[in-house]
Amino acid sequence: MSAEGSSRQAGEPVTVFLVDDHGLFRAGARAELESLSDDVTVVGEAGSVREAVAGIVRTKPQVVLLDVHMPDGGGAEVLRQIRPELPDVVFLALSVSDAAEDVIAVIRGGARGYVTKTISSRDLVRAIIRVADGDAVFSPRLAGFVLDAFADRPGAPPISDPELDLLTPRERDVLRLLARGYAYKEIASELFISIKTVETHVSSVLRKTQLSNRYELSRWASDRRLV
Known part of the structure; x- marks a missing residue:
């Protein structure tokens, strides 16, 4: 893998790669993102960890929209394989799950933010642009999980049930x-x-x-x- 970065130039759209194991969701998300704003362009998509790793390496997007749960390892595994080699790629988790352990796992893995699939299309576009520009973005209820894990108890693993x-x-x-x-x-x-x-x-x-x-x-x- 190449470690070449993908920094955003002023005025250029943010390049996005979609990772989700549901093809129907990917198609809908892609259509929504591309129809709502000229500030975002989708450069690829994948439905598995293996496809995601290959596609991200090939396209070198600025932002990866990352599903948390997939049959062959999920978002954490994509992060594990990509982050060391392409550290400039930014990951934004997009999941139906809002469980604390899921949020903490992908943030520990290097994701820059975590939003749930209840987010509106316009808010998702804003979230993509924000993480591309260096901000961290979380759905409101999820920020507390991150604070608990990284501020109040630095380095502590999530509590097991x-x-x-x-x-x-x-x-x-x-x-x-x-x-x-x-x-x-x-x-x-x-x-x-x-x-x-x-x-x-x-x-x-x-x-x-x-x-x-x-x-x-x-x-x-x-x-x-x-x-």
């Missing part, structure tokens, strides 16, 4: 949306999975947590700051 650790990343995503009051159909749409898959994940979460209903799951998720 043995019960929470039993859940897969996708089960946590489903639980988080369920606890917010989403219907199964809405969860399926948000996560680009089938309603049957949502039901399977909920059943698995109920079994692992030894809880019996949605109300108990919501309270359990709230107690662990997943909501």
